[in-house]
Amino acid sequence: MSKIEVCGLNVYYEKGTVHALKEVNIEIESNKITALIGPSGCGKTTFLRALNRMNEVNDVMTKGKVIIDGKDIYNGGVDVIQLRKKVGMVFQQPNPFPMSIYDNVAYGPRIHGMRNKKLDMIVEESLKKAALWDEVHDRLEKNALKFSGGQQQRLCIARALAVNPEIILFDEPCSALDPISTSKVEDLLRALKKDYTIVIVTHNMQQAARVSDFTAFFLLGELIECGKTTQIFEKPKDKRTEDYVTGRFG
Amino acid sequence: MMKAKEEIVKVGLCAAALLSVAVLLIVVGYVFINGIGVISLDFLLESPYRFEYGGIFPQIIGSICLVAVCLIFAVPMGVASAIYLAEYASDNVITRTVRFFVECLAGIPSIVIGLFGLIFLVYYLDFGICLLSGGLALGFMILPWTVRASEEAIKTVPQAYREASLALGVSKWRTIRSVVLKSAYPGIITGILLGMGKAIGETAVVLLTAGSGLESFLPKSIFDPVASLPVYIYMMATQGHTSAAYSRTFGASLVLIMMFFVISIFALLLRNRYIRRMGRR
Amino acid sequence: MLLGDSAKMPLRKEYTANLEKLKVDVQKMGELAKDSARNAITALVQRDSVLASRIIKENVTIDDLEFDIENRCMKLIALQQPMAVDLRTIGTCMKIITDFDRISDLAGDIAEIVLQIADEPHVKPLIDIPRMSEISQGMLSDCLEAFSTGEIKMLENFSDRDDEIDALFDQIRRELITITIEKPRFIESASHLNFVALHLERIGDHACNIASRIIYMVTGKRRKLE
Numbered sequence: 001m002s003k004i005e006v007c008g009l010n011v012y013y014e015k016g017t018v019h020a021l022k023e024v025n026i027e028i029e030s031n032k033i034t035a036l037i038g039p040s041g042c043g044k045t046t047f048l049r050a051l052n053r054m055n056e057v058n059d060v061m062t063k064g065k066v067i068i069d070g071k072d073i074y075n076g077g078v079d080v081i082q083l084r085k086k087v088g089m090v091f092q093q094p095n096p097f098p099m100s101i102y103d104n105v106a107y108g109p110r111i112h113g114m115r116n117k118k119l120d121m122i123v124e125e126s127l128k129k130a131a132l133w134d135e136v137h138d139r140l141e142k143n144a145l146k147f148s149g150g151q152q153q154r155l156c157i158a159r160a161l162a163v164n165p166e167i168i169l170f171d172e173p174c175s176a177l178d179p180i181s182t183s184k185v186e187d188l189l190r191a192l193k194k195d196y197t198i199v200i201v202t203h204n205m206q207q208a209a210r211v212s213d214f215t216a217f218f219l220l221g222e223l224i225e226c227g228k229t230t231q232i233f234e235k236p237k238d239k240r241t242e243d244y245v246t247g248r249f250g
Numbered sequence: 251m252m253k254a255k256e257e258i259v260k261v262g263l264c265a266a267a268l269l270s271v272a273v274l275l276i277v278v279g280y281v282f283i284n285g286i287g288v289i290s291l292d293f294l295l296e297s298p299y300r301f302e303y304g305g306i307f308p309q310i311i312g313s314i315c316l317v318a319v320c321l322i323f324a325v326p327m328g329v330a331s332a333i334y335l336a337e338y339a340s341d342n343v344i345t346r347t348v349r350f351f352v353e354c355l356a357g358i359p360s361i362v363i364g365l366f367g368l369i370f371l372v373y374y375l376d377f378g379i380c381l382l383s384g385g386l387a388l389g390f391m392i393l394p395w396t397v398r399a400s401e402e403a404i405k406t407v408p409q410a411y412r413e414a415s416l417a418l419g420v421s422k423w424r425t426i427r428s429v430v431l432k433s434a435y436p437g438i439i440t441g442i443l444l445g446m447g448k449a450i451g452e453t454a455v456v457l458l459t460a461g462s463g464l465e466s467f468l469p470k471s472i473f474d475p476v477a478s479l480p481v482y483i484y485m486m487a488t489q490g491h492t493s494a495a496y497s498r499t500f501g502a503s504l505v506l507i508m509m510f511f512v513i514s515i516f517a518l519l520l521r522n523r524y525i526r527r528m529g530r531r
Numbered sequence: 532m533l534l535g536d537s538a539k540m541p542l543r544k545e546y547t548a549n550l551e552k553l554k555v556d557v558q559k560m561g562e563l564a565k566d567s568a569r570n571a572i573t574a575l576v577q578r579d580s581v582l583a584s585r586i587i588k589e590n591v592t593i594d595d596l597e598f599d600i601e602n603r604c605m606k607l608i609a610l611q612q613p614m615a616v617d618l619r620t621i622g623t624c625m626k627i628i629t630d631f632d633r634i635s636d637l638a639g640d641i642a643e644i645v646l647q648i649a650d651e652p653h654v655k656p657l658i659d660i661p662r663m664s665e666i667s668q669g670m671l672s673d674c675l676e677a678f679s680t681g682e683i684k685m686l687e688n689f690s691d692r693d694d695e696i697d698a699l700f701d702q703i704r705r706e707l708i709t710i711t712i713e714k715p716r717f718i719e720s721a722s723h724l725n726f727v728a729l730h731l732e733r734i735g736d737h738a739c740n741i742a743s744r745i746i747y748m749v750t751g752k753r754r755k756l757e
Contacts, residue, residue, distance in 0.1 A: 054417060085419035095410035097429055108418040111428065156414070163418050206612050233614050235751025245614040247543045 002027035003167065003197045004051060009064035011046050016061055020046045022221045024064075028214075033189060033198040035212035035229065037205055039244070042218040044201045048169050051199065052087035053080055068167070085112070088165035092172040094152035096144035096159070101127075101136050104144045104155055108163035122162050130158035131188050150181025157188065168192065170200040174207060186211050205245060209233050217241045281507060285500030293501060297466035302486065302495040306502050308468050312381075312477040313450055313509070315469060316460060319385020320392065320449045325442055327389070328396025329431075332438075335397070336404040337426055356394035363391045364458035372459055382472040384460025391455055392445030399441020403434040436521045443517040447510055453480040479506045546611050550620065553603055557624045557631075558679055560596045561741075563589065564631040565671040567638035568734055572664040574642060575727060576657055578649040583642040593635040597628050616748075623748035627678075630737040630744075634671075637730040637737075644723045654710055654717045654724065663699045663731040666692055670738035677745050686742040689756045696735035703728040 004027070011021040021043045028034050036044040049055045050062060053073060065072045073083050085108075096104050105123045106114075114122060123140070127133040132154040136147070144155055153173060160168055170189070174182040189198060189211050202208050208215050209229060216226040217238075225232065225241045236242045243249050296305030331352075339345035367387030377383045407430050415425040431438075456478045457463070463481025467474075479502050486499040567586050574582040604625045607613055613621055670692055673685040707721040707728075739756040746754050 052417065054413065057413060057416060081419045081421060083419070084417055089413075089417035091410060091413060091417075093410055095408070095414045097411060097414065098433060107415070107428070108420065111418075111420050111424055159414070159418065205614065209614075234618060236615050242615045246617045247546070247614070249542055 001030045003030035003068065004028040004199075005065075005067040006050075007065040007067065009047070009050060009066060010062070011043070011050055011055060012061040012063075013059070015059070020060075020221055021050070024223045026216060026223055026226055028197065028199060030197050031193055031195075032213040033193050033200060033211055034214045034216065035208035036199065036201045036216050036218060037203075037208050037244070038218035038224075039249075040203075043221040044216075044218045045171055047218065047223075048171055048199060048201050049089075051167070051169055052084050052089055054084075054089065056080070085163050086165055087167045087169060088160035088163065089169045090153070090156050090160055090171065090173050093176050094149055094156055096147075096152050096155050098143065098145055100141045101144050101147075101155060102140040105158050105162050107159060112163065126158040126162040127155075129161050129192070130154045131184065131191070132158055148181070150177050150184060153177060153181065153185060154188065157185075157192075165196065167197045167199070170198065172201050172203060175203060182207070205233075217244060219244070278507065281500050281503045284497065285502075285504035288497040288501035289504065294505070298464060298482075299466060301464065302490045302492055302498055304466070306479065306482060306498075306505065308465055308477040309463065309479045309482045309502065310505065310509070311468055312461070312465070313479045313506075315381055315476060316384050316388060316456060316478055317446055317449050319381060319472065320388035321442065321446065323386055323389035324393050324396050324445060328393055328441070328445075329400050329438060331397045332400030332404055333426060333431075336401045337422070337430070352394045352397050355390070356398070360391055360452055361454040361458075363387060364455035366390070367455060367459040378473060379459060379461055379475050380473045381460060381469045381476040384456050384476060384478070385472075387455045387459045388449045388452060391452065392449050395445045395448065396438075396441050399444060400434070400438045403437020403441065404430060406437065407433040436524055439517060439521045439524070443514065443521075446513055446517075450510060450513070451480055451506065453484050457481050457484065479509075543611075546607070549603070549607060549611075550613075550617060553600065553607070553624060554620065554679070556596065556600055556603075557628060558675060560593060560600065560628060560631050561671070561675045561678070563593050563596070564635040564638070565668065565675070567593070567635045568641075568671070569664065569668055571638040571641035571645070572661060572727075572731075574645045576661060578645065578653075580646055580649045583645040583649070586642040587639050590635055590639040593632060597632045600628050601625060616751075619748045619751060623744045626744045627741045630741045634734050634737050637733055641727050641730050644727055648720055648723050651720065654714075654720045655706065659699050659703050659706075660724070660728060660731065663696050663703075663728065663735070666696050666699075667731060667734045667738055670735065670742070674738060674741045674745060677742070677749075681749050683746050683749050686746060686756070689739050689742045693735050693739050693757060696732055700728050700732040 006024055006026045006028075009021055009024040010019070012018060013020050024043075024047060036047060038044050046055065046060075051066060051068075051073075053062075055062060062074060064074075066074060068083075068087070071078065097107060099107070102123055105126050106119050109119055109122050124133065124137075127136065132151060135151060136142075136155075144152060147155065153176075157168075157173075174185050177185065186207065189200065192198060193213075200208075200212065212229045214226065215229045215232040217224045217232065217236075217240075219240055225236060225238045227237075231237075232241060233245055236245060293305040294310070295307050297308055298304040298306065331348075335345060335349065339348075364387060367383055367390065371377050371383040371386055372379055411429045411433060412425055415429045416422070420428070461475035461477055461481070463477055463483075463485045465475055465477035469476045483499055483502045483506070486495045486502065490496065490499070567589060570582055570586050573579070574586065604621050607621055670689060677683050677686050704725060707725050711718045711721045736757070743754050743756045746752065746756075
C-alpha cells in the first residue's frame with residue numbers, strides 16, 4: 001500500500017530561475033524503507049524536504065501534488081504543524097539542542113502539551129525505540145552535546161520519534177558518523193520500519209543497498225528510475241542508473 | 251635573515267600589547283592612588299553636603315537606577331528588533347533602511363543624544379529632568395549596540411537547531427523562544443554588558459537629562475531628578491577647587507571603575523556558566 | 532547541478548582495468564578448457580598417448596588459473612563493491628570458471644581412458660563420438676564469443692543442440708550394449724567408450740550452464756537452458 005503519492009512535483013529555487021525538481025512521480029510504500037540516491041545536486045534532498053514542506057524554510061516554489069494518506073499536503077487547508085508532527089525528519093549533521101538528553105527528547109511533546117509522568121514515559125519509550133536507552137538511562141540529565149556523534153544522531157532519532165510520527169525522513173543520517181555508529185543507525189532503521197514509513201537520502205550506495213527495500217535514482221532534478229533495491233543494484237533498466245551504480249560517473 | 255625578521259616582528263607586537271596593558275594599569279593605578287584615601291564607609295553611605303563634603307551614596311544609587319531604567323527600555327527593544335531583523339525580515343529596502351539607521355544611531359555623539367533627550371523627553375513630553383528622562387536617553391544611546399550584538403548572536407545560532415525544531419512541528423515563534431534565544435543568550439548578554447558599560451560611564455547624556463549630579467537625596471519616583479557618579483565627577487573636577495574636591499573626584503572615579511568591574515565580572519561569570527551548561531566550546 | 536562534463540569522464544580506471552583483465556583471463560581459461568576437450572577426442576580418435584599425457588598435464592594449469600580468477604573475483608567484491616552489470620559479470624565469472632574446470636577435468640578423464648585403450652583398435656569406427664565433440668565444441672565457441680562480445684543470439688538454440696548431443700549419447704550407448712552382447716570380450720573397451728560419451732554429454736550440459744550464466748550477465752534475466 002502506498003503511503004505517499006507524489007504527482008508531477010516541480011520545485012524551483014531562486015525565484016524560479018533554478019528548476020531543482022522536474023515532474024517527479026513516485027509512490028512510496030508504507031512500512032518500507034525507500035532510499036533516494038544520486039550525485040550531489042540531483043535534487044534528492046530537495047525531494048525529501050518537499051515531503052514535510054521543509055523547503056518552505058528557504059525561498060522555494062513548489063508545484064504539483066504530494067498526497068499523504070489521501071490528502072494533498074500542498075493544499076491550502078493543510079496545517080504545516082500537524083503535517084510535520086506526522087512526517088518527522090532527521091538531518092545530516094546530528095543536531096541535538098544544547099540541552100540535556102531528557103529535554104531534547106521531551107522538547108516536541110512538551111511543546112505539544114505533554115507533562116509529567118506521561119512525558120517521562122514518552123522519553124523512555126522513544127529512547128528505547130532509538131536503541132539509546134541502555135547507554136544513557138542513568139545520564140538523562142547530562143548535556144546532549146557531551147555524547148558521541150553516533151549517540152547524538154540516535155538521540156535526534158529519538159527526538160523525532162517522541163512526537164509520534166508516521167513517516168520519518170532521513171537526510172544522509174550517517175554521513176558524519178563512523179562505520180560502527182553507521183551500522184547501529186542502519187540496524188535501527190531496519191527495526192523502525194515495522195512501525196514507520198522511512199525515506200532516506202544517502203550518498204552511500206552500499207548503504208542504500210544494505211538498508212532499503214526500494215531505491216529511487218535522481219539525476220539533474222529528474223527521477224530516472226525507481227524500483228526494488230535488488231533490481232536497481234543488480235539489473236537497472238536505465239543506462240544512466242547503471243553508470244551511476246557501477247561508479248562510472250558521479 | 252628570515253628568523254631575525256620574525257623575532258623583530260614578534261618583539262614589536264609584544265611591546266604594543268604590553269603598552270596597552272600599561273596604559274590601562276597607569277590610569278587605574280593613578281585613580282586608585284589618588285582616590286583610595288577618601289574611600290570609607292561614610293564616603294559610600296552618606297549624602298554630599300556643601301558641594302564638596304559628605305559622601306556619594308545618592309550618586310551610586312542614582313547611577314544604578316539610571317542603568318536599570320536604561321536596560322528596561324533598551325534590552326526588550328533591542329532584542330525584539332534583533333529578532334525581527336534576524337528571523338523575520340527578508341532582505342529588502344525596509345530592513346536595509348532599518349539597519350542603516352541603527353548603524354547611524356550608533357555613530358551619533360552622546361552629547362547630541364543628550365540634547366535630543368533634553369528637548370524631546372524633558373521639554374516636549376514634559377517628563378522634566380528626571381530618572382525617566384535620563385534612563386530613556388541612555389537607552390537611546392545603547393540601543394544600537396544591543397540590537398547589533400543580539401542580531402549577531404541570533405544569527406550565529408546554527409540553522410540546524412531551527413530546522414530540527416521546525417521539523418518537530420513547532421511553530422516559528424515557539425522555535426525562536428525555545429531554541430534560538432536560549433542559544434543566543436551568551437551573545438546577547440555580551441551585548442547588554444557592553445551597553446551597560448557605556449551607560450554607567452556616560453556623562454553628557456545624563457548631565458542634560460537626569461540631574462545636576464550633586465543631589466543629596468534619593469529619587470522617590472522615576473519623575474524625580476537623580477544624581478549620578480559621572481556627573482558628580484564632572485562637577486567636582488570642573489567646579490571644585492579644594493583638595494577635598496580633588497580627592498573626591500578620584501574617590502568617585504574609583505567607585506565608578508569598581509562598579510564597572512563588578513558588573514563585568516558578574517556578567518562574565520553568568521555568561522560562562524551558561525556556556526558551560528550549554529556545553530559549547 | 533555541477534555534473535556537466537564530469538558525467539562523461541570515466542571514473543574508477545584501475546577497477547575497470549581489473550574487471551577487463553578478469554574477463555580476458557576467464558576467456559583464456561575457457562579457451563584452454565575447450566581445447567582440452569577437443570584434443571582429448573583427437574587423441575582418442577588417433578590413439579595418441581603423447582597428446583593424452585599433455586592434456587592431463589595441462590589440467591594443472593587450468594586448475595591454477597581457476598584459483599587465481601576466483602581470488603581476484605573475491606578481491607573485487609570485497610574491495611570495490613561492484614554493482615549492476617559489474618556485479619553480474621563477476622558473479623558469472625565465478626560460476627562459469629567452475630564449469631570450465633569441470634570441462635577440463637572431463638577432458639582429463641577422457642585422456643586417462645585414451646592412455647588405457649591406446650594400444651588396441653577401437654571396437655567400432657568412431658563417428659558419433661567426434662560428432663558429439665563437434666557439437667559441444669561449437670557450443671563452447673559460441674559461449675566464449677558471447678562472453679566477450681555480449682551478443683547472446685547464438686545461445687538461444689542451446690537446448691536444441693544439447694538435445695542433439697543427448698540423442699547421440701543414447702544412440703552410442705545402445706550401440707555399445709549391442710556390441711558387448713554380441714562380443715563380450717569387448718566389454719572393457721566398450722565400457723571405456725561409454726564413459727567417453729557420457730563425459731561428452733556432461734560437457735554439453737556444462738556448455739548450457741555457461742550459456743545461461745552469460746545470458747544473465749548480459750540481460751540480468753535468469754533463463755534455464757538444458
